[in-house]
Amino acid sequence: MAVLSSQGITFEISVPVVIIGAGACGLTAALTVADAGVEVIVLERDSVPQGSTALSSGMIPACETRIQKNKKIGDSVAVMAADILSKAHQQTDPEMVNVVCRESGPAIDWLAETHGIELTLVEGFLYPNHSYLRMHAPASRIGADLIGSMTQAVEWAGVDVLTDSTVIDLFADPTGRIAGLRFERPDGSLETLGCSALILACNGFGGNPEMVKRLIPEMADANYFGHTGNQGDAILWGQTLGAATADLGSYQGHGSVAHPHGILVSWALMMQGGIQVNAHGQRFSNEHDGYSEQGRRVIAQPGSIAWNIFDSRLFEIGQGFEDFRQAVSAGAIIKADTISQLVEKCGLPEAPFKATMEEIVSLAGGIGKDRFGRDFTTNPELRSPYCAVKVTGSLFHTQGGLVVDRDARVLRADTTALPNLFAGGGAARGVSGPADWGYLSGNGLLTAITLGRIAGRVSAINNK
Numbered sequence: 001m002a003v004l005s006s007q008g009i010t011f012e013i014s015v016p017v018v019i020i021g022a023g024a025c026g027l028t029a030a031l032t033v034a035d036a037g038v039e040v041i042v043l044e045r046d047s048v049p050q051g052s053t054a055l056s057s058g059m060i061p062a063c064e065t066r067i068q069k070n071k072k073i074g075d076s077v078a079v080m081a082a083d084i085l086s087k088a089h090q091q092t093d094p095e096m097v098n099v100v101c102r103e104s105g106p107a108i109d110w111l112a113e114t115h116g117i118e119l120t121l122v123e124g125f126l127y128p129n130h131s132y133l134r135m136h137a138p139a140s141r142i143g144a145d146l147i148g149s150m151t152q153a154v155e156w157a158g159v160d161v162l163t164d165s166t167v168i169d170l171f172a173d174p175t176g177r178i179a180g181l182r183f184e185r186p187d188g189s190l191e192t193l194g195c196s197a198l199i200l201a202c203n204g205f206g207g208n209p210e211m212v213k214r215l216i217p218e219m220a221d222a223n224y225f226g227h228t229g230n231q232g233d234a235i236l237w238g239q240t241l242g243a244a245t246a247d248l249g250s251y252q253g254h255g256s257v258a259h260p261h262g263i264l265v266s267w268a269l270m271m272q273g274g275i276q277v278n279a280h281g282q283r284f285s286n287e288h289d290g291y292s293e294q295g296r297r298v299i300a301q302p303g304s305i306a307w308n309i310f311d312s313r314l315f316e317i318g319q320g321f322e323d324f325r326q327a328v329s330a331g332a333i334i335k336a337d338t339i340s341q342l343v344e345k346c347g348l349p350e351a352p353f354k355a356t357m358e359e360i361v362s363l364a365g366g367i368g369k370d371r372f373g374r375d376f377t378t379n380p381e382l383r384s385p386y387c388a389v390k391v392t393g394s395l396f397h398t399q400g401g402l403v404v405d406r407d408a409r410v411l412r413a414d415t416t417a418l419p420n421l422f423a424g425g426g427a428a429r430g431v432s433g434p435a436d437w438g439y440l441s442g443n444g445l446l447t448a449i450t451l452g453r454i455a456g457r458v459s460a461i462n463n464k
């Protein structure tokens with residue numbers, strides 16, 4: 001993994017725009033370049049485009065979309081930007097937040113109307129700290145369907161996606177202008193490709209244990225739930241080229257992965273009235289702060305586990321999610337008619353758990369204040385029959401990365417742009433601030449889609 005001198009190097013084949021990574025960011029960028037009538041190639045290390053995008057729930061936040069307008073949802077760029085900034089405690093770049101929010105609505109409309117990527121509005125509940133319904137997702141709510149339809153769209157657009165191609169080296173001149181790259185095939189053979197512009201869409205470093213240990217030590221031992229091919233290559237190349245990086249300790253965690261099954265259990269259950277208790281039968285946090293910081297909080301509990309407690313009403317809501325149905329099929333969900341039965345099945349201590357359940361019934365009735373700051377009056381109290389699932393905390397993806405400008409150009413430490421290098425998605429600095437608590441649901445795909453589209457548009461204009 002190196003940046004080599006381009007002096008004296010000639011490339012047999014050159015393409016105006018080359019993209020590394022065929023996740024949501026890379027494929028969005030590719031569609032944009034193709035729409036502009038400019039030739040583009042995507043290089044992807046896997047045999048089939050998947051990335052973390054395929055593992056995701058495919059929820060893309062966006063405002064002022066046609067779907068929202070048809071449903072008379074009064075969302076706006078200003079409100080969405082304020083939500084993101086508030087979750088990040090104002091510790092992220094407000095200009096970039098505005099850029100991605102402004103781009104989000106047009107990007108969703110364009111994906112649907114120009115490229116046939118079917119997305120529906122996720123209704124019924126608000127994700128933590130979102131002011132309006134703005135999650136757009138495949139009807140199945142699974143990222144594999146999102147990447148599947150994007151791959152299909154890219155094929156229809158006539159874009160070449162070269163799979164089984166792991167980019168290992170970039171060639172650049174002393175000014176940092178990228179002349180091309182070298183990639184490796186599964187048989188170990190090496191090939192080169194020239195380019196006039198390069199888009200880094202190869203995500204962050206969640207799949208690189210050494211980098212996680214160094215940059216996010218608190219998650220060094222956590223289960224990584226994202227794509228293992230995301231090795232931090234964009235950040236490493238960028239740093240060699242003198243690019244600025246920021247928020248490298250930032251990440252999306254998750255506090256609700258069924259254990260030991262390794263299946264995501266939707267946070268919708270928490271938002272609609274569910275609670276988390278530890279092995280002592282006690283709550284330990286405000287579950288409505290967000291699922292990202294909850295990953296770290298769950299890991300800090302005895303045995304690094306928690307129990308999600310909910311009821312049959314919430315079970316029905318969960319059934320709307322494919323991964324929840326998988327958790328049911330895998331036998332992860334425990335059901336019980338009474339609290340006594342539930343504690344027996346989960347191995348929880350009866351007295352403290354009963355006290356927890358009594359407390360949340362009182363809180364739902366408006367009696368007393370929750371010491372963690374959660375408002376229980378907005379949802380019905382939990383009722384028999386009850387359900388539970390044992391969960392652990394995980395690292396989903398990293399949010400820090402290369403600093404880019406409003407054109408998705410990679411910036412040097414002195415804030416000048418590298419000549420022809422772009423980044424988006426997990427390769428670029430996100431909008432979640434410096435830590436796990438700043439992640440507003442959907443910040444991952446938001447910057448993948450929006451920065452991917454911007455990078456595609458600007459790189460295409462410069463290469464027409």
Ligand SMILES: Cc1cc2nc3c(=O)[nH]c(=O)nc-3n(C[C@H](O)[C@H](O)[C@H](O)COP(=O)(O)OP(=O)(O)OC[C@H]3O[C@@H](n4cnc5c(N)ncnc54)[C@H](O)[C@@H]3O)c2cc1C
Nearest residue numbers: 021023025045051052053056057059167425426442444445
């Ligand atoms: C379980 C889970 C659920 C999630 N749910 C959501 C959600 O609902 N909404 C949301 O907004 N976010 C969600 N996220 C986060 C979201 O998945 C990511 O933020 C998003 O997919 C990033 O897109 P990307 O295109 O940057 O990266 P990816 O989709 O990971 O694509 C990067 C691609 O680059 C390839 N690559 C890497 N290095 C090289 C190389 N050297 N050469 C060639 N190819 C390379 C990889 O193989 C990969 O295919 C979730 C994440 C997880 C793990």
